[in-house]
Amino acid sequence: MAAHSVLTDELVKQLIAVGQVDVLVALPTFHNASSAAGAARAAVLGLARHFPRARSALLHVDGGSSDGTPDIVLRASGPDLDREIRAQTLRTIQRISAPYDGLPTKATALRAVFASADLLQARAIAVLDPTVTSVTPEWIAALIGPVLRDRRDFVAPVHQRHPLDAPLASQLVRPLVRAVYARRIEEPVAGEFGCSGAFVTRCLADAIWDREMAPLGVDASLSLAALAGPFDVCQASLGPRVTAPDAPRPALADVFRQVVGSIFACMEAQQSAWITRDGAQEVPLAGEAPASLADTTPLEAAPLVEGYRSGLRDLGDLLAPILEGGTLAALREAAASDPLAFRVEDSIWVATVYEFAAAYHRQVIHRDHLVQALVPLYLGRAASFLLECVGKDLAEIASRADALALEFETMKPHLLRHWEPNHGGES
Amino acid sequence: MRYAPDEHQARDPLSGASGSATLRVHPSSATANHLMPDDLWYKDAVLYELHVKAYADKNGDGIGDFDGLIDKLDHLVELGVTCLWLLPMYPSPFRDDGYDISNYCDVHPNYGTLDDFRRFLAAAHDRGLRVIIELVVNHTSDQHPWFQEARQSRDNPRRDWYVWSDTDDRYEGARIIFLDTEMSNWAWDPVSKSYYWHRFFSHQPDLNYDNPAVREEMWNVMRFWLDMGVDGFRVDAAPYLIEREGTSCENLPETHDVLRFLRRRLDESYAGRMLLAEANMWPQDVRPYFGEGDEFHMAFHFPIMPRMFMALRLEDRKPLIEIFDRTPSIPASCQWATFLRNHDELTLEMVTDVERDYMVEEYARDPVARINLGIRRRLAPLLDGDRRRIELLNGLLMSLPGSPVLYYGDEIGMGDNVFLGDRNGVRTPMQWTGGWNAGFSTADPERLYQPLILNPIYGYQAVNVESQRRSEHSLLQWMRRLIRVRRSHPVFGRGTIEFLHPANHRVLAYTRTHESESVLVVNNLSSSAQAVEIDLRPLEGAIPVEMFGGSPFPRIGKLPYMLTLAPYAFYWFRLRWL
Amino acid sequence: MTETISMALRDAWGNFLMGVEQLLPQILAAISIVVVGWVVAALLGIVVRYVLGWVKFNAFAERAGASDLLKKAELPAANAVAGRLVFWLVWIGFLISGAQTLGFSGMSELMTGFAGFLPRLGAALLILVVGFVAANFAWRATLLAAVNAQVRSARIVSGAVRFLVLVLAIAMALDQIAVARSVVVTAFAITFGAVMLGLAIALGIGGGPVAARVLDQLMQQAPRQDSDPAPHL
Numbered sequence A: 001m002a003a004h005s006v007l008t009d010e011l012v013k014q015l016i017a018v019g020q021v022d023v024l025v026a027l028p029t030f031h032n033a034s035s036a037a038g039a040a041r042a043a044v045l046g047l048a049r050h051f052p053r054a055r056s057a058l059l060h061v062d063g064g065s066s067d068g069t070p071d072i073v074l075r076a077s078g079p080d081l082d083r084e085i086r087a088q089t090l091r092t093i094q095r096i097s098a099p100y101d102g103l104p105t106k107a108t109a110l111r112a113v114f115a116s117a118d119l120l121q122a123r124a125i126a127v128l129d130p131t132v133t134s135v136t137p138e139w140i141a142a143l144i145g146p147v148l149r150d151r152r153d154f155v156a157p158v159h160q161r162h163p164l165d166a167p168l169a170s171q172l173v174r175p176l177v178r179a180v181y182a183r184r185i186e187e188p189v190a191g192e193f194g195c196s197g198a199f200v201t202r203c204l205a206d207a208i209w210d211r212e213m214a215p216l217g218v219d220a221s222l223s224l225a226a227l228a229g230p231f232d233v234c235q236a237s238l239g240p241r242v243t244a245p246d247a248p249r250p251a252l253a254d255v256f257r258q259v260v261g262s263i264f265a266c267m268e269a270q271q272s273a274w275i276t277r278d279g280a281q282e283v284p285l286a287g288e289a290p291a292s293l294a295d296t297t298p299l300e301a302a303p304l305v306e307g308y309r310s311g312l313r314d315l316g317d318l319l320a321p322i323l324e325g326g327t328l329a330a331l332r333e334a335a336a337s338d339p340l341a342f343r344v345e346d347s348i349w350v351a352t353v354y355e356f357a358a359a360y361h362r363q364v365i366h367r368d369h370l371v372q373a374l375v376p377l378y379l380g381r382a383a384s385f386l387l388e389c390v391g392k393d394l395a396e397i398a399s400r401a402d403a404l405a406l407e408f409e410t411m412k413p414h415l416l417r418h419w420e421p422n423h424g425g426e427s
Numbered sequence B: 001m002r003y004a005p006d007e008h009q010a011r012d013p014l015s016g017a018s019g020s021a022t023l024r025v026h027p028s029s030a031t032a033n034h035l036m037p038d039d040l041w042y043k044d045a046v047l048y049e050l051h052v053k054a055y056a057d058k059n060g061d062g063i064g065d066f067d068g069l070i071d072k073l074d075h076l077v078e079l080g081v082t083c084l085w086l087l088p089m090y091p092s093p094f095r096d097d098g099y100d101i102s103n104y105c106d107v108h109p110n111y112g113t114l115d116d117f118r119r120f121l122a123a124a125h126d127r128g129l130r131v132i133i134e135l136v137v138n139h140t141s142d143q144h145p146w147f148q149e150a151r152q153s154r155d156n157p158r159r160d161w162y163v164w165s166d167t168d169d170r171y172e173g174a175r176i177i178f179l180d181t182e183m184s185n186w187a188w189d190p191v192s193k194s195y196y197w198h199r200f201f202s203h204q205p206d207l208n209y210d211n212p213a214v215r216e217e218m219w220n221v222m223r224f225w226l227d228m229g230v231d232g233f234r235v236d237a238a239p240y241l242i243e244r245e246g247t248s249c250e251n252l253p254e255t256h257d258v259l260r261f262l263r264r265r266l267d268e269s270y271a272g273r274m275l276l277a278e279a280n281m282w283p284q285d286v287r288p289y290f291g292e293g294d295e296f297h298m299a300f301h302f303p304i305m306p307r308m309f310m311a312l313r314l315e316d317r318k319p320l321i322e323i324f325d326r327t328p329s330i331p332a333s334c335q336w337a338t339f340l341r342n343h344d345e346l347t348l349e350m351v352t353d354v355e356r357d358y359m360v361e362e363y364a365r366d367p368v369a370r371i372n373l374g375i376r377r378r379l380a381p382l383l384d385g386d387r388r389r390i391e392l393l394n395g396l397l398m399s400l401p402g403s404p405v406l407y408y409g410d411e412i413g414m415g416d417n418v419f420l421g422d423r424n425g426v427r428t429p430m431q432w433t434g435g436w437n438a439g440f441s442t443a444d445p446e447r448l449y450q451p452l453i454l455n456p457i458y459g460y461q462a463v464n465v466e467s468q469r470r471s472e473h474s475l476l477q478w479m480r481r482l483i484r485v486r487r488s489h490p491v492f493g494r495g496t497i498e499f500l501h502p503a504n505h506r507v508l509a510y511t512r513t514h515e516s517e518s519v520l521v522v523n524n525l526s527s528s529a530q531a532v533e534i535d536l537r538p539l540e541g542a543i544p545v546e547m548f549g550g551s552p553f554p555r556i557g558k559l560p561y562m563l564t565l566a567p568y569a570f571y572w573f574r575l576r577w578l
Numbered sequence C: 001m002t003e004t005i006s007m008a009l010r011d012a013w014g015n016f017l018m019g020v021e022q023l024l025p026q027i028l029a030a031i032s033i034v035v036v037g038w039v040v041a042a043l044l045g046i047v048v049r050y051v052l053g054w055v056k057f058n059a060f061a062e063r064a065g066a067s068d069l070l071k072k073a074e075l076p077a078a079n080a081v082a083g084r085l086v087f088w089l090v091w092i093g094f095l096i097s098g099a100q101t102l103g104f105s106g107m108s109e110l111m112t113g114f115a116g117f118l119p120r121l122g123a124a125l126l127i128l129v130v131g132f133v134a135a136n137f138a139w140r141a142t143l144l145a146a147v148n149a150q151v152r153s154a155r156i157v158s159g160a161v162r163f164l165v166l167v168l169a170i171a172m173a174l175d176q177i178a179v180a181r182s183v184v185v186t187a188f189a190i191t192f193g194a195v196m197l198g199l200a201i202a203l204g205i206g207g208g209p210v211a212a213r214v215l216d217q218l219m220q221q222a223p224r225q226d227s228d229p230a231p232h233l
Helices: A009-018 A036-050 A069-077 A079-085 A106-120 A137-150 A167-181 A197-204 A215-228 A252-269 A301-319 A325-336 A346-362 A367-388 A394-410 A412-419 B066-071 B073-079 B114-126 B145-150 B212-228 B253-269 B283-290 B304-314 B318-325 B353-363 B387-399 B465-470 B475-488 C002-054 C057-064 C066-072 C078-102 C105-148 C154-176 C181-206 C208-220
Strands: A023-029 A056-062 A094-099 A124-127 A154-160 A193-196 A233-240 B047-050 B083-086 B130-136 B186-189 B194-197 B232-236 B274-277 B298-300 B335-339 B403-407 B496-500 B507-514 B517-524 B530-534 B543-546 B561-565 B570-576
Touching (some): A009 B530, A023 A036, A023 A137, A036 A079, A056 A069, A106 A197, A137 A233, A193 A215, A215 A252, A301 A325, A301 C154, A325 A346, A367 A394, A394 A412, B066 B114, B114 B212, B304 B335, B465 B475, B507 B530, C057 C078, C078 C105
Parallel strands (some): A023 A056, B047 B403, B083 B130, B298 B335, B335 B403
Antiparallel strands (some): B517 B570
């Protein structure tokens, strides 16, 4: 047994004073002075308004910020707010604010949060993202409510978006997770979520924490752990998600390494859970489905196409051991086509993604390199989607995204065939 | 008569002597002047509220009486209470549980005669017990001779003793208190063909305190009882004495004038007697009834009561701290009266809507237990008969500021019967023994004014004074010890309070300080064991001595003082600088 | 004459036969040593392989990253490699002892020299293998990074990196076996210097504006537009 403790002495001391709680809202911060105050304030107000009877606490863990984040959080959620909420709540809303041990990564912070929740035997836990400035008290209700009310284990958020936004989510992450895990979940990679005490306890015993350091990676890992395990998952509608202008923005390749790398790693670790699933179950949504945002500034397609072409050309033979000959040929054909009619067809794209996932599993080349090699191909697919949607209305775009998801589902045997080539195409 | 200051004997908690056993009283004539060692006796008092009809029946008619009560005074002395508060024992048509009085200067024949009352009073005084009685100043019964006379004709000399009107639209600013039963504060009198004013039931016409004769007469009533030796009055419905157009007719300055008048008269000839106000309002609204120490000596602090129950269920000290934050300071000669339960429902008027919903859901899941804005249950059933919670709440009651009022039967954990209608379920006969009629009466059980509690948990065979007296670990014996410790230390009645704020919100901790004495009280409001670190640096150097067992605890130093508490446990520490 | 010849022949044959008579047991002994040595070495190799198999040496090797390396170098599993290594070391030891029993001084010296050279040869080979793997790895990493950063000459840059690492590895390997040490060092220095100079000149002439822009952004902390991922996720 490792004698290493996840909780600092300071944290343990405060946790002892708080004792058992029903609801815990966690805010893991590191250098979020400009944006964390809003989330902290919304958390306390949300607890006061929506869970006045519950034993509740705001848990703020900090990775050692030097920009005064802890003070700012304390001020935003402290005694001034108490006077405001005095009549609304029956109990004291407890505040815990302490540093956590180890590298200031999201994984370390969340591990400390989960360990704290476990120690306090919290029944419901909501984790907020300190870089998000659009948190409202209703988010707390949406993330915690289903856990307490309907005994859900994991509440994934549904944000209000434009269907052309976030092509990485719509073209890769969402349909891939939906097909592989057979659950129609909108946001498998979200910085905020709600979960039950049982989920927390299970995750603490899991290897997620050793595997994942990257912030987006942890988000994905937790969602997928919920989808793979014996957990009751639901979604909650939260509204638009706006991040602070100074929030860290990793480069696309890094986003890929975190998100796609995580999903592939989870598929690897949880294959016994998903390999026999097919179709895709609806994940219940608490509250009303949000209307799509009407306006957006979509990405420009031309640079994406260029990135795809040069990437495909430059990577050359590197893709050969990963992709089937036919798939690679089809991709090259697409690269050669007329810029206006540029398309990476659904089936080609799905085959590409599945063959990458399988190659990751079989460790054809170094896994980190493999994930990066997918980036230029994604650029092509994103461009293809954007070009295809020019002039289409919201409903048509949404149905395009749906068609892709269905293609992922129907082609799942393709994944299985490549996953274990020796076993043939069993599904 | 003179009271020996029994506190001197009982002050040392380590003496081991029973506080009640050392009570020493110099018997003397009950009519003699009160030569008080301390006119502020009510600040150290432990009051005990009882119904004469419910306590003990000597003559076997099924209704308790003064003779029966005299026989049971020793129980009260043993318990350690210092003052009895008798619910109305006046002649009455009993349409409002005796609060509709038809003669102020007599007792109801059901309970005995005035002579019986005098004997009771003397017996109580002989045992060192003070007695306060109800004084329903605001209204009489419509059967009272004053009202009968007043309604005879519009020019009757007593006509002006009540508030009359030809129309029913005066004083429209006054709310109707009993919304369930009354449509208006005016009632039509068919005899004198006009309306009379009543704030409560229509059979309870309000007296007209604008009339000096009424004030004088009410003072005469008080004098009647004071001369007999009564130690004070619990004044019912004090805020409603005077009516003025365009006001709510509550808490008017003229009402305070009347009260100051009565107090002045009292002080002139009857020093050391006490007036206790009933005004179910927020403490800041009750505050004027203390005046500058020239109105009431005491007033009930209503909002503390539901908050003690709430804090216990929430396992959080917040409700209690908040209500003390909202409690204004009162003149030095005045005192709050606090209670856990009384003859009425557990009233939830003085809580917010969120709090009321919570209380009703947590303490009265069965709708039968709800009445008006409250819960009609006794202490023990409210707490599921959990001894630890009963002890904790009594511990809070005895250690927080104010003079505690116990309700009869709660010292043995009596149950209730919500099916008896109104609030009769908490007014059942006292359970003395496991025998015939619980030792309350020799009458046939059918003749009892109300049935006994019979269920296997709270029934008289399980819960009674006799069996608890024989068991060292019974609630009754525990209550005796608690009251003894409380009475041994005037700091509880007279001291200031300062709340401590340890990080653990399940723990309510405070210090009480009076002159050179300091007490530290730490309560665990939760159902689980708790650890707490309390910042006691201002008390550095003191040795806490636990007050029930006398065990010394480690000396308080610079570091946070660490304590662990079992579920619902509490400590009272006397702080000694030795 | 005939007498002399026959005597000489007899002496010679006598000597030869005597020599053979003397040498034969030595040869037989040497052969037996070599054969027994082979058997012992083979047994030891097998034992090592299985013992390492039992103690999950491969898993350890995997964690240490050695397996990845071996796989890239198309070598068998870690325990098999260890087993074969043990076999060869032991057998070569026996071979040397066998040669010594023959009593040929030159042979013995040669064998000892060879034995002394063996570890350095092994080290050089290892360096080459590692260098090859590292060169490949660095090439792929550079290529992917360059492609994803949309660098136009991604292949040239990554190829240069691979070439450099390989050159470095070969130089180190040659240095290890001490073949023309000075030549190797000089050649390496010239190659490396040339590449660096080339790069510096190339960057200085062609990459000036790029460097200026990069520095500009660093100094002003201007928000990056091109790699902004928010639109992607």
